[in-house]
Amino acid sequence: MTCAVLSIGTEITRGELVNTNAAWLAAGLTDLGFEVTEQCVVDDDRGRIVAALERLARTAKIIVCTGGLGPTTDDLTTEAVASAAGVSLRRDDASLEQIRRRFEKLGRTMNESNAKQADFPEGATVLPNPIGSAPGFMVNLHGALAFFMPGVPREMKQMFDDHVTPRIRELAPNDRHQIHYRTFGLPESVVGEKLNGVEASFPGVTIGYRAHFPEIEVKVLARGADHAAAVELAERAALEVRNRLGEVIYGSGEDTFAGVVGRALRTRGWTLAIAESCTGGLVGHLVTKEPGASDFLLLDAVTYANSSKQAVLGIDEDVLRGHGAVSAEVATRMAEGARRVSGADVALAITGIAGPTGGTDTKPVGLVYLAVATVKGTVVKEQRFPGDRHWIQTLAAYAGLSMVRAACKNG
Secondary structure: OEEEEEEEOHHHHOOOOOOHHHHHHHHHHHHHOOEEEEEEEEOOOHHHHHHHHHHHHHHOOEEEEEOOOOOOOOOOHHHHHHHHHOOOEEEOHHHHHHHHHHHHHOOOOOOHHHHHHHEEEOOOEEEOOOOOOOOEEEEEEOOEEEEEEOOOHHHHHHHHHHHHHHHHHHHOOOOEEEEEEEEEOOOHHHHHHHOOOHHHHOOOEEEEEEEEOOEEEEEEEEEOOOHHHHHHHHHHHHHHHHHHHHHHEEEEOOOOHHHHHHHHHHHHOOOEEEEEOOOOOHHHHHHHHOOOHHHOEEEEEEOOOHHHHHHHHOOOHHHHHHHOOOOHHHHHHHHHHHHHHHOOOEEEEEEEOOOOOOOOOOOOOOEEEEEEEEOOEEEEEEEEOOOOHHHHHHHHHHHHHHHHHHHHHHO
16 A cells, blocks of 8 residues: 655755654654655645645555644645645634643643644544644545644654554555664665675565665565565565674664664673763763663763863873874873773773864874773774764764774673
8 A cells, every 4th residue: 555745844845954754754654564655845835735635645545744733824734635625624622622721731821823723624533632732633535544743753753653553554555574774884885785686585675775874774675475474585685684784784673873882881781981082072972862871871071182181081291292182092091091080891082183174194184093991901993084074073983882882792
């Protein structure tokens, strides 16, 4: 059964807002077993919204739409749906009361602009929104089952999980299964080369890729006579993918790189200290974005200046003067100093030149030294990363976390 994702909002068509909703919805529909044939974006124009809905209703059996359910004059989705369906709007008293109570809890008074969020096309099924003021709704639009949800990602995701998924799950053909792998360490072209021939070896399997810097997601989608056959085929093909990519694969599904490193530290029962220079706290940010980092993270010291490397980490001035802040020797002492002052089991240090200025012929922009210190000693690496400042900092942070992951694995 085919599905289409429609996103409404001038802020999207103008590029002022990244459309993460469409990617999330398409992935969710695919995981349910549907074939997503189109993603469409249209601005806040009633006529163009109507035209998009009428066109999608002719080609898709299910339409999921986000945006345009707010209280302002440019929120036109509900009116456009009513026009496309050829029905009038009606006010839902229960939704109106829920919106009013929400404003009362916030110590505010609901005005008429918010009241319009309780208006729905005649015959629509209301989808409650427990965490926002805009309810969603469902209609049958010229034979297509169409769902309309708020554009706020948090509200949309809960509504999709609570109200859309239960209504469409049984409609999926249930003849496909997809396995997601997350990788870091190789460019997309090399990952593709390594997986060349997998599809030919497993008829019914399609390998897809999604580049999300600095990671590459690999999707193994299998189609079979039924769901059990699709699962079996996907798992066989996925095993081949794992064998070919090896350690480049760091996780699957919703795993994050920092989250996987955190799990490795917990498994070892280790604590972590970080000393950052050119990454300016990015490693610590990635680690603490994940829940439960307090289980293992003892220290993240942004020792950007040489004086802080001396005062916080105890690096001798002669080492800094003799080798320079961007050197294997300083990276080694940063890691060892962070481990010493924190008492952590493992310490990571990063120092380098992120640019765009500061590079020389002998120490160009992109040169980074990374070190990991454990009870077994200190491992230091020299890396040269391409790209602008953001790229260099991000690649350095990931490379450092990769070294921590390897240290956990090797003990």
